[in-house]
Amino acid sequence: MYSGDRGDHASTDTTALRLAAAVAEIEGLHAALLHSTDLGRRRRLQAELARSAARLAELAAAPAGRIPAQARLNSRRQRRRAAVLRGARWLTERLD
DSSP: OOOSOHHHHHHHHHHHHHHHHHHHHHHHHHHHHHHOOOHHHHHHHHHHHHHHHHHHHHHHHSOTTOOOHHHHOOSHHHHHHHHHHHHHHHHHHHHO
């Protein structure tokens, strides 16, 4: 019978699910890239594939039970707010 802390087990499951989702995203992009003939689309897919690979590396390198900041932004509202904050930060740095 399992007698360990249930919180650790749940965080490991969540981490494994996040890793599996990142790998699935990469596999989907790769499949789309293999079937694409349009040069512009291929370039966009390659760029997205590179970003997805970076996200996978970030997730894989994160300590167990710790979710990278980007992965925590699950809802559209949270992602939009983060984008607005990044844009505001960028403008502030440029104008100072």
